[in-house]
Amino acid sequence: MLLHRTIASRLATSPPARFNTTNRVCYQCLNTLSRTSPEHRNFSSTFSKLQTLAAAPETWRKPQHYFLSNRFLSKRGRSSVVDIVPPVSALPPHRRRRKEKAEAAADNTAIPPDASSLLSTSSAAQKSALHRDALAYLSLAKPRLTALIVLTTMASYALFPVDPLLSSPAAPTLSALTLVYLTAGTALCCSSANALNMAYEPNFDRLMSRTRNRPLVRGLLSTSQAVGFAGLTGAAGIAALHLGVNPTVAALGALNIFIYAGVYTPMKRVSVANTWVGAIVGGIPPLMGWAAASGAVALDGTFMELLSHPGGWLLAALLFAWQFPHFNALSWPIREEYRNAGYQMAAWKYPALNARVALRYSLLFFPICVGLWYYGVTDVGFLVDSSVLNAWLVREAWKFYQKGGEGGRARSLFWASVWQLPLLLVLAMAHKAGLWRGVYEKFLGVGQEEEESWEEEEEEGEEVTKVQEEAQTVTHR
Structure with a gap:
């Protein structure tokens, strides 16, 4: 036990990256431990396990964590690195803040420069x-x-x-x-x-x-x-x-x-x-x-x-609503930069409002698309196609609302908004009211009889006009 405490104190004062054969004290202690304690594993197994732990400094919480081969600390003398990793809430405040900043920085890189x-x-x-x-x-x-x-x-x-x-x-x-x-x-x-x-x-x-x-x-x-x-x-x-x-x-x-x-x-x-x-x-x-x-x-x-016509105002409302899920997701990862630069943005002043507004205006896409069909701008097929894109945007906005942008939710909503609007406009143009009517009539021959009868009536009218003109000419003579 005294030897365990000696090695633990040495490990606590030495950086993990320097734990190798050049540290003669730890090396000799571990070598002695592997030769004098038959119930422990050999030195190579213990040393490789310690090297694995060195990659996760947050797991170095108690001295016994260094000695995974001790049969009194784990079942059958075995333990798993995953089992002893403490949750984020158990980390000290300074490490928890450092971890949150690292995650925010990682999420920051997902938003591309303009x-x-x-x-x-x-x-x-x-x-x-x-x-x-x-x-x-x-x-x-x-x-x-x-x-x-x-x-x-x-x-x-x-x-x-x-x-x-x-x-x-x-x-x-x-x-x-x-x-x-x-x-x-x-x-x-x-x-x-x-x-x-x-x-x-x-x-x-x-x-x-x-x-x-x-x-x-x-x-x-x-x-x-x-x-x-x-x-x-x-x-x-x-x-x-x-x-x-x-x-x-x-x-x-x-x-x-x-x-x-x-x-x-x-x-x-x-x-x-x-x-x-x-x-x-x-x-x-x-x-x-x-x-x-x-x-x-x-x-x-x-x-x-x-x-x-209401169609123009509905399209304007579509672009008005799109600004909020797009910009609110864009501003979230760089909210601290907005704060430091003096910009008054909801992302850092009112984070809950920022996420709530993004979700609220994402839901507004559904009635706007219904209005475009109702007022004859698009056909009924646009309701189906647009609902798929709008549901995708609302799904990402809901996750953004639940998590407040953490865990990459802001990045997902940002890219969803980038793709959703162009695709929605392309679908609206593909489903323009009356666009496919001419193709349908030409393919099935619908309306050809009406066109022929209209042409015949026009020709008959022209013949009657000519006869009347000839009659008037004879009368004048």
Whole structure:
């Protein structure tokens, strides 16, 4: 027993990584123990077991844990490393905090850096000044976010219900040229808003891991260059929307720049309500796409006429609701960085509210999708397909709500939101009301008889008109 205590005291004062043959005292004691105690295992077995324990320092709780071959400490002189690992609640407070920080750091790496940071890194590595400046200016636009906004605008434009009487090739209602102006103008307006956002926050961006590589933080561009880029792209975007689409869409684009750069950006340091303001910014692009499509059939082209159909507002509500599960999951792993940078986010101020809001707005997807079918934007098949995607998002939001983001739940909800929205918009366009009716009628021959009878009636009418004209000519003679 005295020998056991001597070895235990030696192990308690020696780091596990240094426990090898160079530590002559422990080596000799263990060698003596293996030769003089026939009831113990040989030295090689004991030494390998101690090396296994060295990889798990949290199991070194009591001296007897070092001597797994002692038959009085375990059944049949055997014990398992797993059996003696204490639960997390049994760890000392300092080790428990260290373990929680390590898990939070591991979860932190799952959220990828934004495209601006990646482009800034690539820009700094370029040897050509032209390439370096081009990538730096491109990073101001936040390409990933801009691409997502353009996608939602195009999807809303494509989902506008076209009257079958006006959808013939002779009288198309949706112009490809209008779509080009819409996408280009939306991308330019979004780039302007993002550039103004970066020009306002370089001192705060350098305090966060996701944004410290942005071009203004790294000195690739100056604040005046960012503001100049924002002014140029904003003016070009609004002009493209006004000249190529209609004034209502141009006004919505200008309003989005103002809300994002003038209201949402400074509000992030004032109140957690900034997330709701940012969600409004996300809901405006679908209204722009809807107003662009409805302008082709409008009589007066007023704001109320272009946005009178509920479909545009339902698509805007879809994007508004999506912001919360996406951003609340994104902000959770870096909540301490938001706190240190002075941003007022619910992830660190009100963690329970943060998880509850993400779940609440995830559930809102179900009635919104039902509304799209009810008002004739999509067909009934969209209810089935969308329910599968929405159930997936709600499932991840529920786990996020239960665990509060721990254990990788924030990462799972984040990636679910990243994939759910594009897939949902693609399904909505695939299930557009009346899209498959022409294919169905052509495949089964339905409606061909009606078309033939209509053509015959038209021909008969033309013949009657010719006879009447000839009769009038003879009478005049």
